[in-house]
Amino acid sequence: MTKHRAWQDQLSRKQMLGILAVLDQCEESGGGHAFKEGLVDAISTYFGVRDVTFFHGRTFPDIFDDPAPLLTGAASPLLPTYHDRWRDKDIFALPLSRRVLTTSGFASLDELSHLPSPQRSYVVDYLRPHDMYTASALHLPLADGEALIGMFGTVRPWDESDLVAMRVLARQLRTRTVTVAAAEQPVDPLKGLTPRQFEVAELVSDGLSNSEIAERLFLSELSVKKYISRIFDTTGHRNRSELAIAVLRRGHRSQARRGQGPHRLAPEVT
Structure with missing residues (x-):
């Protein structure tokens, strides 16, 4: 063989x-x-x-x-x-x-x-x-x-x-x-968030549900819903997926600015 x-x-x-x-x-x-x-x-x-x-x-x-x-x-x-x-x-x-x-x-x-x-x-x-x-x-x-x-x-x-x-x-x-966005993105849509709102946004990007976020931050689910609603109003994002991409993109840019050393090639998936 x-x-x-x-x-x-x-x-x-x-x-x-x-x-x-x-x-x-x-x-x-x-x-x-x-x-x-x-x-x-x-x-x-x-x-x-x-x-x-x-x-x-x-x-x-x-x-x-x-x-x-x-x-x-x-x-x-x-x-x-x-x-x-x-x-x-x-x-x-x-x-x-x-x-x-x-x-x-x-x-x-x-x-x-x-x-x-x-x-x-x-x-x-x-x-x-x-x-x-x-x-x-x-x-x-x-x-x-x-x-x-x-x-x-x-x-x-x-x-x-x-x-x-x-x-x-x-x-x-x-x-x-x-x-990564190919179109120019001169304004960070997350810039206007408060530290607490950004913390909620990061947990959304981690895939946590409202109840899981509430448990993590010792809040009620109603408070979490209000936070997410205000986050959408501030950033202009329409859903959790768009918000998660924005959070990941901001983290990606921050890593690039700090410098991450040599890349490792990911293993091939068979």
Whole structure:
């Protein structure tokens, strides 16, 4: 019986360091435009990708309508043409691509066989005339929607270890970006909370129920309900999930500012 090789054994030292460097950049940039620029630049630098793009939307279909994506290299001047002629023919908007991307976080053109005619035209008439012979994408869940990181190049194919490296990178990034917002967030929505209200908000983010919070803080459930109602009024959040994400995002930014040392790669879940 052939023993399955662990992904750590399939990657070179350079690929491992590249993954760590991209994760470091993701942590340091916080969110907003700095996050987009840092991630795009890190992927281009450490994985040798010529053209990298960052599209963002509230939902997966909205990604392709991003009015102001971040584009680099040969892709930079193509946005008007893309919006006018090609966004509905994008290979990564196909149902198969969406399933692969939202499940594993990474998909490449080579994995998409039997393209429909509009998507074949996208490859032949849009990508190749601009020297984009390779195309891959990372999908990231974000605090304010979803993002697609497009990666395009000339003739450099992804070999098996490259594919493994990108899938590992996708898995690691996706555990971190759920608390990151791609849109600019100049105002901390939790800034106006009192210390006691913020304490309640943290317990909400920990998944505690009103009765559990009341027991923890020696309050009545009615008092907890009033606290949470005032917290929603102050922050503008509509439900406990949005509040929890805001608390986690603030903690994430605080950790990034303090510096957390080298990252450890999370083990692969099989």
